Amino acid sequence: MDNSTLRDQAITILAELLQRLDIAAQIQPSEDDDSKIDIKSDEAGRLIGRKGQYLESLELVMNRILRRQFADEPSTPWIVLDVDGYCVPKPSRDDNGEGRRRRGGFDVDRFETMALDAAKEVKRWGAPRTLGPYRPGERRIIHLTLRNDPEVETISESEADANGCKRITIRKKQS
Template sequence: MDRKNKKILMLRNKQSLMLRNKKDKVKITKEIAEEMLSLLGIEAKIKFEEDKESKAVKIQIETGEPGILIGYHGETLSALQMLLGIIVSKKVGEWTRIVVNIGDYRERREEVLERMALSAAQKAKFSGEPVILPPLSAQDRRVIHLTLSSHPDVISESEGEGESRRLVVKPKK
């Protein structure tokens, strides 16, 4: 077989493998997530599903030690989610969105953020001054923006760059 035909055959094999991997996204994610938790020495029950609408692979982890996986304000959880996304995407050959939830952390965090948003809206409305919220992740800022998007008395804006990016709640004029 000449060199050109070898390259074509290798390319076809790689494409075939990638196509097969795309179909097995959940299976690949399951293997990688279980291996990561095993290496961390964490025993957990894990459920996996592919969200047909968003095409994301959702992972629900139940463990007796959720704090270790969640970390401060979900930083460890976000890092775990990002690492899983990168590793799975490399294996599958296309970007794969991974959403990890530990216990009911995401739901509880969303409730806290919604209360924070409404409290800031009240302050801004009654004081007439902008309210600057503490630093939040992009995902957390999004929850607050969505919560306040239909609020009749305030608007929310993100200001700044990088680590110093803040969300500001301002009264409507």
């Protein structure tokens, strides 16, 4: 299966989800990335939500449905949604205007760096390190950053706080 087939199926799923939410939008594949879908809508605020929470949830639901449909595929890539350029890197003072990778209002590079630094501490000292509390998308970045590390594992708390945030613990893998 190639990415364009997967992306076309994701567009079909997304169109049905938006229809059920009664949101009018134009959905099209991204020109520069096979694993990205661009959405244009007059109701962008409803799709994005506060700090990107609705967009993050919509992306998660769409990808879960996609994974169920392609369950026999060993590695189905994650399809990213962007509403009216919300996820496009925005220049800031500290990056010489190049822009940082952002998802849902948070800085992906910052969470990856934080995860790697915490893992380095855990490997060095042996003591578990707890981070957070973080929203689901933020925790996902940490989990994905460290998932292939043979020495550490990540665990999210079972209980979320009132805002849906959980702490994440990084510890040495149990033998």
